[in-house]
Amino acid sequence: MSTVDNVLGRVRKLRVPQRFVPLIATAVLVVLLFLYGNANYRSFEDAQVLFNVFISSGALLVVAVGMTYVILSGGIDLSVGSVVGMTSMICAKLLASGLPAWLVLAIALTVGPVLGLAMGAIIHYFDIQPFIVTLAGMFFARGMCTWISLDAIPIKDPWWTSVADGRLRFGTLYLKPHAIMALVIAVIAALVLAYTRFGRTVYAIGGNQQSALLMGLPVARTKITVYAVCGLCAAAAGVITTFNITSAEPLRGIGMELDAIAAVVIGGTLLTGGYGFVAGTILGVVALGFIQALITSDGSLSSWWIKIVTGILVFAFIVLQRLIGVRKR
Amino acid sequence: MSADGSGTRPGDPRAGQLGAVWTRIYHHQLFWPVAVLVALLVLNVSYRPSFISLTMLQGHLYGSIIDIIRHAAPLILVALGMTLVIATRGIDLSVGAVAAIAGAMACLHISKQEDQSSVAGVVVALLLGVLVALACGLWNGVLVAGMGIQPIIATLILMVAGRGVAQLITSGQIITIRSPAYAAISTGYWLALPIAIFIAAAVVAVVALVTRRTALGLIIESVGGNAEASRLAGIRSRRFILLVYMVCGLCAGLAGFMLTADISAADGNNAGLWIELDAILAVVIGGTSLAGGRFSIGGTVLGALIIQTLTTTVYAMNIDPQTSLLFKAIVVIIVCLIQAPAFRARIARLARWGRRPPAPPTPAATTPDLHEIEVAS
Numbered sequence: 171m172s173t174v175d176n177v178l179g180r181v182r183k184l185r186v187p188q189r190f191v192p193l194i195a196t197a198v199l200v201v202l203l204f205l206y207g208n209a210n211y212r213s214f215e216d217a218q219v220l221f222n223v224f225i226s227s228g229a230l231l232v233v234a235v236g237m238t239y240v241i242l243s244g245g246i247d248l249s250v251g252s253v254v255g256m257t258s259m260i261c262a263k264l265l266a267s268g269l270p271a272w273l274v275l276a277i278a279l280t281v282g283p284v285l286g287l288a289m290g291a292i293i294h295y296f297d298i299q300p301f302i303v304t305l306a307g308m309f310f311a312r313g314m315c316t317w318i319s320l321d322a323i324p325i326k327d328p329w330w331t332s333v334a335d336g337r338l339r340f341g342t343l344y345l346k347p348h349a350i351m352a353l354v355i356a357v358i359a360a361l362v363l364a365y366t367r368f369g370r371t372v373y374a375i376g377g378n379q380q381s382a383l384l385m386g387l388p389v390a391r392t393k394i395t396v397y398a399v400c401g402l403c404a405a406a407a408g409v410i411t412t413f414n415i416t417s418a419e420p421l422r423g424i425g426m427e428l429d430a431i432a433a434v435v436i437g438g439t440l441l442t443g444g445y446g447f448v449a450g451t452i453l454g455v456v457a458l459g460f461i462q463a464l465i466t467s468d469g470s471l472s473s474w475w476i477k478i479v480t481g482i483l484v485f486a487f488i489v490l491q492r493l494i495g496v497r498k499r
Numbered sequence: 500m501s502a503d504g505s506g507t508r509p510g511d512p513r514a515g516q517l518g519a520v521w522t523r524i525y526h527h528q529l530f531w532p533v534a535v536l537v538a539l540l541v542l543n544v545s546y547r548p549s550f551i552s553l554t555m556l557q558g559h560l561y562g563s564i565i566d567i568i569r570h571a572a573p574l575i576l577v578a579l580g581m582t583l584v585i586a587t588r589g590i591d592l593s594v595g596a597v598a599a600i601a602g603a604m605a606c607l608h609i610s611k612q613e614d615q616s617s618v619a620g621v622v623v624a625l626l627l628g629v630l631v632a633l634a635c636g637l638w639n640g641v642l643v644a645g646m647g648i649q650p651i652i653a654t655l656i657l658m659v660a661g662r663g664v665a666q667l668i669t670s671g672q673i674i675t676i677r678s679p680a681y682a683a684i685s686t687g688y689w690l691a692l693p694i695a696i697f698i699a700a701a702v703v704a705v706v707a708l709v710t711r712r713t714a715l716g717l718i719i720e721s722v723g724g725n726a727e728a729s730r731l732a733g734i735r736s737r738r739f740i741l742l743v744y745m746v747c748g749l750c751a752g753l754a755g756f757m758l759t760a761d762i763s764a765a766d767g768n769n770a771g772l773w774i775e776l777d778a779i780l781a782v783v784i785g786g787t788s789l790a791g792g793r794f795s796i797g798g799t800v801l802g803a804l805i806i807q808t809l810t811t812t813v814y815a816m817n818i819d820p821q822t823s824l825l826f827k828a829i830v831v832i833i834v835c836l837i838q839a840p841a842f843r844a845r846i847a848r849l850a851r852w853g854r855r856p857p858a859p860p861t862p863a864a865t866t867p868d869l870h871e872i873e874v875a876s
């Protein structure tokens with residue numbers, strides 16, 4: 171413990187606020203992963219590897235950002251992966267039936283928040299654990315997927331495919347439109363969380379719901395809104411998925427809730443709520459993406475190592491949070 | 500609770516007596532699980548009368564009900580371990596991964612044997628699997644009891660990494676085995692009944708005896724009620740939390756044997772997939788509170804049977820299996836709402852309004868008014 175105290179003492183002398191330590195640790199991890207990859211693999215030779223993470227994990231980024239809100243408020247949402255699948259199925263089905271693209275977008279982005287709103291209301295008003303309510307939501311949304319169609323549905327709408335095929339070039343590097351959408355959503359979510367009354371209330375509820383209530387903060391409204399926001403993010407992620415692969419299948423997004431929770435934890439957010447940043451979550455998604463890229467670049471490691479390394483990282487960051495004493499009093 | 504009782508308070512003595520019996524049944528811990536299970540069975544019989552029939556074929560009993568119990572056996576085991584964990588105010592998300600790991604370990608050992616049907620080899624394989632499952636439980640227990648990490652997060656680590664470990668054991672392949680001795684765990688028969696039923700029943704009996712005939716059950720409940728208070732009362736809370744996670748790992752491992760024996764193959768990706776969710780549902784349906792502090796083993800067994808019956812019902816009605824998730828979602832929400840005190844209070848208030856619509860909310864204030872009217876007239 172004495173060495174830990176020494177380190178802590180030095181950290182304090184550097185005047186780095188303690189709440190930023192997990193965030194910095196994640197940033198250091200991302201840089202180290204990049205440097206290691208850069209030294210060993212050709213795919214890491216320029217920043218395109220970072221852009222590729224946003225292209226392939228854009229949906230995960232948006233889901234994880236929504237999850238950050240819910241976890242900050244002291245809850246959890248297990249339904250996000252299924253909502254991603256359900257939204258992409260709704261998009262593909264409605265587009266196949268000939269509805270105009272703008273109407274499909276509007277409908278797709280409504281269903282997720284409505285489900286989130288319903289779950290949030292049940293969680294708050296009937297005082298049932300978020301875990302079990304969102305579990306039911308997960309079953310519901312996944313059931314809807316197969317109810318819509320048992321098979322994959324291709325998307326042939328001209329506007330949709332033109333967005334999917336778009337490339338934005340920055341010199342030799344490029345991004346796809348859906349990756350930009352994901353980044354814009356993440357930045358907006360970060361700003362809302364940091365600079366609005368709603369954002370501060372989310373932190374307050376996660377810190378101590380009773381205190382937040384006694385301070386006269388709108389606990390009920392905020393808690394329910396948080397689940398609606400998470401549903402909206404999951405729905406947006408579902409739309410982003412359809413841009414990424416221009417088709418939808420009923421099993422899309424299985425296990426995504428776990429990846430999202432892992433990204434949030436690696437990003438330094440406390441799972442008991444009240445502490446964390448959207449920026450950390452973005453770094454967490456990038457770290458997961460880099461690990462995936464490293465393992466696929468190295469031909470000798472099999473794909474299941476991704477799961478094991480993710481588990482080890484989650485473990486390491488939880489221990490880190492313990493050590494630096496960022497915890498609920 | 501008092502709101503429900505108010506329905507029987509007024510009325511004549513005869514109704515009161517019947518009412519008292521009814522109230523006792525209604526308030527019994529297992530009333531709702533039994534009611535739901537009976538409703539599901541009645542639904543099945545009315546849809547397909549042959550559902551209830553049992554036939555004897557070559558000394559084996561066959562029938563839908565036997566099938567349901569046999570397929571529910573792994574779920575019963577996992578849910579049993581989960582019940583104890585939840586009673587300590589914990590949760591174990593890793594049971595599906597642990598089942599996959601234990602099953603993979605056992606199948607790997609058997610697949611390496613020259614004579615796969617040798618009983619000795621199978622016993623060694625089972626022991627190896629049990630050891631691995633116990634180690635997984637120990638890992639979870641150390642994280643929760645030793646390091647004080649919240650259970651949902653501590654077990655999430657193994658849930659994420661465990662599938663990878665299972666695939667590591669099987670080298671990413673699906674290991675198929677040809678061992679009648681191992682397959683017997685799930686598909687074998689003894690005394691006209693599937694062996695899986697006996698295994699599940701034996702484990703349930705042991706756990707029920709140990710927890711309810713010794714102080715262990717009370718200790719687990721007191722740890723779940725308030726770990727710090729029970730520590731001050733002289734209970735080594737941490738030791739019992741560790742024990743409970745190891746028991747949960749063991750149960751998951753046994754379920755893993757059944758799942759892999761059923762198909763004579765170990766699939767690191769899909770063995771026991773989502774069983775943790777079904778197990779938690781079974782526990783909640785059975786009336787064990789997720790807040791810890793009390794548990795019901797009978798309720799959990801009923802809960803597991805309800806979930807399996809629901810699945811079988813959906814199959815029998817030619818609905819796509821995936822769509823059965825919709826029905827599960829609806830059942831979960833209904834059961835949780837019925838059990839939630841906040842929801843009961845609300846419904847009770849609504850029911851009281853409905854029963855006496857003309858009566859104003861404050862009868863005391865209105866009676867004088869009536870007297871005044873009488874006096875005035």
